Amino acid sequence: MTETFTERFAAGLAGYGDGQCIEFEGRWYTGDEVTAYADAIGAQLRAAGVDDDAPVGLVVRNRLPHAAAIIGFLAAGRAVSMIYSFQSPEAIGRDIETLNLSAIVADSEDWTDAVITAAKRTGSAGVALSVTAPTVTAVPGLERRDESRRHTEAEPDVALQILTSGTTGPPKRQSIKTRVLERTVFSVTSGEAAPPGAPPEFSYWQFGGIGVCQLIAGIYNGRRIVILERFTVDGWVNAVKTHGIKRSGVQPAVIRMLLDADVPKEDLASLDFLISASGPLDPETRDEFEARYGIAVKLAYGATEFAGSLCAWTPEMEREFGASKRNSVGRALPDTQLRIVDPDTGAEPPTGERGLVEAKIAAISDDWIRTTDIASIDEDGFVTLHGRADGAINRGGFKILPETVRRVLISHPAVRDACVVGVPDARLGQVPFAAVEVTPGLPVPTEDELEDMVRRSLPVYNVPVAFVMVDELPRNPALKVSLPAVAALYESRSKT
Template identity: 80%
Template sequence: MSFTESFAAGLASYGDHQCIWFEGRWYSGNEVAAYGAAIAEVLRTAAVADDAPVGLVVRNRLQHAAAIVGFLAAGRPVSMIYSFQSPEAIGRDIEKLELSAIVADREDWTDEVVAACTRIGGAGVAISLTEPIVAAVDGLERRDESRRHAIVEPGVALQILTSGTTGPPKRQAIMTPVLERTVFSVTSGETAPSDAPPELAYWQFGGIGVCQLVAGVHNARRIVMLERFSVDAFVDVIKTHGVKRSGVQPAVVRMLLDARVPKKDLAALEFLISASGPLDPETRDEFEKHFEIPIRLAYGATEFAGSVCAWTPDLVEEFGASKRHSVGRPLPDTQVRIVDPDTGAQLPAGEQGLLEAKVEPISPDWIRTTDVASMDADGFVTLHGRADGAINRGGFKIMPETVRRVLISHPAVRDACVVGVPDPRLGEAPFAAIEVTPGSETPSEGELAELVRRELPVYNVPVAFTVVDDLPRNPALKVSLPAVAALYSPP
């Protein structure tokens, strides 16, 4: 059975039973499937072939989840377009893709988006939770059949986007056979009965967050969906639906602590999985001590369509205490090695270098990442930062995460971000933005500089510091490095 067939079977198995919860109500499998069928019918009327790829200006809403599920169940490729851009930027994405049709929320069909779709001769479909739930966009009822529209590489199911932490998001093609691997990597091969507590999905569907939706429907699991993360919404669904596990960004761990959420409110959780960035040990220790909920570290990336390394229950039992700071071992279909960034030579156990992975369903080749990591003799991987964020200060290499770790060791610093900024003499220099712990006195620049000078070579000391109420974050809750760099004012 192909992935498309098994995914369609997973969707069909819900029937009239609960499938996706969104904004206070459950939608049955039949309702979700009917939504997808309605979109397909409008596309058919618009002269868009059943196997032609379409674009989706994606939001974490029921109608968008139903569109994605419907496309995958029908074997129609879909390219994600982030909705949190300006209308002009969405229009530019539409023109670059040159697809037969664009599906977007009714509110996203701005004049700029309609104009862009008109310029490429594409059809437009508006979706909503209020009537009409699916409708052709005025003036875009039918694609211009005299125009050639783009096709995607054979076998591509999804084109998802990176989070755009270091620059503009990049589009990554996910092949249909790879989605089998996505399901496995999200669940670590675990299955659950149909009456098990639901899975929680709140990460952006335009990127790696869609994996939770794909795995949930494929395995006929109930899914509780949030349009965006907030502490109140997260806590409410944990309490209301008895969610037992959730993947979270490191920022969420800090937010839950800062909000002083009562321990009893998260009592349903058996564990959390922290991914998408470094979680400092102090925050992890504080969370586990307060809530008595273990946090497991994991590692994945958009280009791998899910996890690369993770902790399975048997690994937790045997190595959970002794290798606590590791992201686990590579999954069974994955090989990992650590290489010298300059020579490409494989490094021995314990040494830091760039992580490369070979994932059998994706490629027979080694894929190099920009993540600095080490692997011990037992095959457990530990992350140390990102090489593409390294700052070259007059020939001296500075790892921002190393400087950040020193800054957050100050009791008055809740969080920090270090980025490279232009320096007329040295090329680049580190600059730091910090959040101050509520109720604490703001440390002086001299105090922070001296802290870094005591712990690291002098070239690691930032040229300037700025204090912010909250570090700028993108919708994936990652700190936006360009936005932090924009805070710097040269002397």
């Protein structure tokens, strides 16, 4: 009889025993300790009258207790719905009421009055987590679920619900089926098993979203895992140095931060390469990083709805095409079919032409799934990304791709980064607005200067109607620029 993913995952967890499993805040926790934590959470849920197959919500943080909760739920076959902890207590409460689950698990600091009130309204049991004793406790007033209430039941074969990063608006919740987690592991590891004594997996992306894939793949394959609660340059560099990390997935902003912090080359000496994902990395920053540190930066492409990567570079591809296809995110993974379609007609354009990406992955669906990513595929099957269609600005019938305008702006030596968004206009519907992150120590560019740059490089309708200069662009915990927050800068500017 073929083992299920749940059985293989549980076996991966059991395999650690008293050996190192997860390192958090400088301390290694053994497999037995992680299992004991997960078992304590399960026992608390049973004491609260929560059925073993009932889905629960997790107000998630990148901390040891939350990792143990996720691992325990997956090993037991219990579905878990992620709730971002970095929201306001009122927003967390709204998520709890929307989900209507039998129980909510959260860090003790997240059990605020607003969150407790929301859980009482839904009749959910409450479990509090802590890294210090008592580590797993019932929340006062929420010791048991209200059995007179009907709570959301498990969806067939759904293992977890993860969230998008919320770059363009409120995060969306994506259901990931158990069978899809097999391809999650494959997309993270490319099917390669790490040799004994290999450096640990490095997990610092938010567990509430696609970052949980690293945790899942690590446990499935019996790898040691190092967790950072949140990204800081010092924390990230220290983990790389301490554990001899060989590779790490990073957001483009991380590469810029490492350069700006002038991290000593020797501190990153263990790295063979970095994988840049979750957004566009401008070629100038990539070139500067590779020249300074001698560490290759590979481009990657994945999405929350696919629970992992769609494309990858293999060593063979690197040897043959590394130089000529430098700006590509690689070829489709073996289990993935990709095609480019016209957004209006659905027809496939000629090879090399741009359009929307559609993907078909047997583990997920027999149908083609359309993304909002604009890309092209060349004659050798290499995919190049060109921006997102859902960020396109319609200025009186003229379509503007924000990334195209951004690329012009960041070519200015005093512009470290930029973000272009559409803002409402009574006559044209939408117009572009730009927030510009200036480079410290250099003269701040004028609006006329930046307007002229765009006008000389692109058709005139691409020129932003206004600019605002900022020390730092507003970013969410996934280190992506928050488009609603940038749009709010325009509203603030308009009121002054």
